[in-house]
Amino acid sequence: MKNFKSKMLFYNIFLNSSSISISVMEEFHDYTMMFLSAIITFIMIVMFKILKNKMTNYKFKENMNLEIIWTMLPMLILLMIAYPSLYYLYLFDLMINPSMTIKVLGAQWYWIYENFDSNMGTSYSSYMTPDNELIKQEYYKMGWRLLETDTRLIVPYGTEIQCLTTSLDVIHSFSIPEMGIKIDAIPGRLNSIIFQVNKPGLFYGQCAEICGTGHSFMPICMEAI
Structure with missing residues (x-):
């Protein structure tokens, strides 16, 4: 009886996906977290190197190529996130043949x-x-x-x-x-x-x-x- 209660408590906290809608939401969540994890990791590495190094790299702060890269790259990431987001949003409202x-x-x-x-x-x-x-x-x-x-x-x-x-x-x-x-x-x-x-x-x-x-x-x- 005790094991049964603990299993039901675990099931109540960590619910499994039981429909197509929530499965798609979880898939999109994992897809978005991939980008967020990469961005946070990159920012933490850069901040750690800046704090650790007492020297100043002027080529890093005033570099036109880097300015273009970190302007275009976020735009590309946002587009890669926006397209599946809009696609799934349209898919949720799509009604084919409800029984x-x-x-x-x-x-x-x-x-x-x-x-x-x-x-x-x-x-x-x-x-x-x-x-x-x-x-x-x-x-x-x-x-x-x-x-x-x-x-x-x-x-x-x-x-x-x-x-x-x-x-x-x-x-x-x-x-x-x-x-x-x-x-x-x-x-x-x-x-x-x-x-x-x-x-x-x-x-x-x-x-x-x-x-x-x-x-x-x-x-x-x-x-x-």
Whole structure:
């Protein structure tokens, strides 16, 4: 039991990517960190040499070729970072053929899910499971405190899903970090996001916009089947 709790704690801290969106974000992060690490290393080496050497190199400070190089090189690096950034930004908004459309409505302080289908549509509310009800459940069904809900958002994995968000009162934010989802729910406005779950399982999230006294108690529990 102790080993199981430690594994779940490790899993909760270091979440794995479970969708194409978050995998692309991690890839872009690693790609950008490669440039940042090289730049920081070069600057530290130059600063160390300048501080260590008491002599002054005037050819280094007043060199036209070096001026051109360290003007053009940052421009080239920025272009190499900007192109994949804009490409991925466009890719996240690209909708090819979603097999399912979900409408998420934020309210104080719970979520309302509406599933649209060609034959029928269903709507249901999702509230946080109170502690007194959570401890009554069996251990393997208990879930995470302040993250488990009485009704889960059920989605199929391996398919493209469109999520529409809006709000009934104030601004909320529908956020599931493990899926790379974070979209604002604004009253009178319909925002859209596309995601695809790579594997079945439970994925937790919370409202990421301060929406009142119950802001900390409107979790999101999505189950991919």
